[in-house]
Amino acid sequence: xxxxxxxxxxxxxxxxxxxxxxxxxxxxxxxxxxxxxxxxxxxxxxxxxxxxxxxxxxxxxxxxxxxxxxxxxxxxxxxxxxxxxxxxxxxxxxxxxxxxxxxxxxxxxxxxxxxxxxxxxxxxxxxxxxxxxxxxxxxxxxxxxxxxxxxxxxxxxxxxxxxxxxxxxxxxxxxxxxxxxxxx
Numbered sequence: 001x002x003x004x005x006x007x008x009x010x011x012x013x014x015x016x017x018x019x020x021x022x023x024x025x026x027x028x029x030x031x032x033x034x035x036x037x038x039x040x041x042x043x044x045x046x047x048x049x050x051x052x053x054x055x056x057x058x059x060x061x062x063x064x065x066x067x068x069x070x071x072x073x074x075x076x077x078x079x080x081x082x083x084x085x086x087x088x089x090x091x092x093x094x095x096x097x098x099x100x101x102x103x104x105x106x107x108x109x110x111x112x113x114x115x116x117x118x119x120x121x122x123x124x125x126x127x128x129x130x131x132x133x134x135x136x137x138x139x140x141x142x143x144x145x146x147x148x149x150x151x152x153x154x155x156x157x158x159x160x161x162x163x164x165x166x167x168x169x170x171x172x173x174x175x176x177x178x179x180x181x182x183x184x
Contacts, residue, residue, distance in 0.1 A: 008038065026072040050118040058109075058116060066104030073098045093144040096136040103128030 008014045017033065024030045039045055058065060071094045079085050087095065106126045113120040141147050 013038075025070055027074050028072075047118070051122065054116045054119045058119065062108075064108075066101065066108055068101065069097070070101060071098045089140060089144055089146060092136055092140055096133060096140070099129050099133050102126065103130060103133065 004010070008017070021030050021033055024033060039048075059067070073095055076087065076091050076095050079087065079091070106123050106128055109116055109119050109123045139147060
């Protein structure tokens with residue numbers, strides 16, 4: 001416990017936290033920021049500073065970094081957790097964009113272990129679900145329209161896609177995806 005309880009307000013850190021939160025585009029990121037607490041541990045402070053410094057270097061020096069727009073998919077994941085739910089085409093496209101960005105970022109960092117060892121360690125085990133991205137690519141074009149050839153697939157491969165474009169699209173659960181969406 002830090003004494004006094006309003007320590008962050010007294011040193012002005014609460015304003016810094018608010019400024020960083022304003023830059024977060026996703027609710028999950030704001031939640032992670034809110035979970036961060038004051039630390040007096042030299043080891044924890046060094047770990048956090050190393051992660052921040054590596055990320056700063058990556059953003060400043062790596063022009064090929066696949067960053068950009070990070071769509072918020074919390075509402076989509078919440079919808080997928082409901083048994084028997086379906087996504088509409090826009091939600092499928094948003095999920096595709098998010099998974100593509102995550103996959104690109106993770107691959108980028110994992111291929112640069114020597115330059116960014118702390119980010120590499122933090123990125124190991126992050127699932128990007130390439131199978132889902134491939135299934136979405138087979139069903140929806142880059143403009144968010146259901147592909148004509150998606151209608152010609154066997155019924156078990158793409159049953160929900162055989163509806164008009166704004167109709168629900170299957171959440172495409174694979175065993176790996178079901179296990180991921182079951183995690184809190």
